[in-house]
Amino acid sequence: MKKIAIVHYLPLEFYPPITNLLEIASKRDLKFKVWSTHNNKKRKVFGNTDNVNIVRNYFPSVKEKGWIRLFKYFYFNLKCLMGLVFYSPDKVLYFESYSVWPVYWYLKICFKKPEIFIHYHEYCSKDWYKNGMKLVNFYHKYELETLYNLATWISQTNLDRVKLFLKDHPNIEPSKVKALPNYPPQKWSGFKRMKTSDKLPIKVVYVGAISLKDTYIKEFCEWVVKQEGRVIFDIYSYNLHQNTLEYLKGVESNYINFFEHGIEYDQIPEIINGYHVGVILYKATTINYKYNAPNKLFEYLAVGLNVWYPKVMMGIHPFGSSKVISLDFANLGGFQYEKEIELEGKKDSQIYVAEEALNPLINELER
Missing domain, CATH: 3.40.50.2000 (Glycogen Phosphorylase B;)
Structure with missing residues (x-):
């Protein structure tokens, strides 16, 4: 059974695409360990299953003092890095630039080099990094210098965002950048x-x-x-x-x-x-x-x-x-x-299903 590490710094419950992925992929021949943070909006907690083990850390609040938030970022990164070392995954999938630091440093210190997969819930432009959170902009430099070149898979949520990403990063091999849409379960x-x-x-x-x-x-x-x-x-x-x-x-x-x-x-x-x-x-x-x-x-x-x-x-x-x-x-x-509306409530002829959309990624993780 392949051991997959997932680093998703932002709380899982705010992002149905990651919880759908875990529910669907955990039924395959895959074992997941996930590092994330506690949701702070009283959402129903997405819990462990037989093949999914989730490690949580505290999510910083905008109401907290800066040094407390910084400590929580550091604690998450350090705990995740140590966890990766002990878990020794076959493959690592991280979500967005918020999650970069422990993945980058794990690759620096580990002997067994896992395959790297990257997914973005949102398209982040160069201006977004430049004008946004300084810490995330700092993490993004690791992506530019190392992780994009090493990655087997990089995905955006649709073809338009794939084109924008490739325009921002013309040196990336286009064949590794995929569209991974956010569809609901079947x-x-x-x-x-x-x-x-x-x-x-x-x-x-x-x-x-x-x-x-x-x-x-x-x-x-x-x-x-x-x-x-x-x-x-x-x-x-x-x-x-x-x-x-x-x-x-x-x-x-x-x-x-x-x-x-x-x-x-x-x-x-x-x-x-x-x-x-x-x-x-x-x-x-x-x-x-x-x-x-x-x-x-x-x-x-x-x-x-x-x-x-x-x-x-x-x-x-x-x-x-x-x-x-x-x-x-x-x-x-x-x-x-x-x-302008069909009051009878017929369903759309085109069905958009998460299982089908996620299959290419799950196949690569399972390979």
Whole structure:
């Protein structure tokens, strides 16, 4: 049985693609040891299984003093490095530049050189590294100097991001850079679609992180209010800034409901399948989000929802259909929504399944 080490510094529960990977790949001839941090948003803990052993460390809080946060970063790195030494994996998969340090130094000191696999949940431009967290920019230099050359596999979430990554790093062999999309598990597609009314009101749902600055949440709420009950809008989000939380709690409308505890990932299909439409509201203020086809697009489609998304999100354009339509969320005045959705709730003809999407990576890990 192949021994696979996974270094995922950010809490696993915030990233369904990594928990889906572990659930699916652990059924194969693979043994995983994972280093990550405790989630600090009261999410249901993703625990150990027969073939998955997770080692957790404390996740720094922005409210803590700088020296405390720095100590926690150092402690994670050191504990992970020591763990890699004792585990002696056949292959190492790390996620994003936050996780680089222990992998780099393990390669420096170990005799048995494992294969290196790298995946990015987000596309990080050169400017993002330059203007972002200094420690992560420092880690990224290890990637540029060593890890990209040694890696067997590097993946982004879609082909647009692959092209952007290769443009940033023209010296990397293109054949090792793959697209690894974020699809929900196959069981979601088999979930029985709840019968929805083919009459008004139209029930719209949003699931996920939300922000007044980076999403059209305020604009969309104002539009919903103007529909005077012909549209009902439910928001499920636990990941939001204080000003966004205060805004949503302050919205006085019988047509808008805000659930601040969000939804646990495995409960999403059961809860949202009674809606007509799932909305995506990112303003695409960065190139990362401009070329993003987010998890929620495929999650909405898996349970039969129509999808409305901002036309500025170029990454969703390839998935456009009669069920997936682009809108100008800054100007919804003339939107004839009654004509633009399939109220009967048919599922999309194209099925997006995590097991199929992840198979190339799992095969390489198993090889």
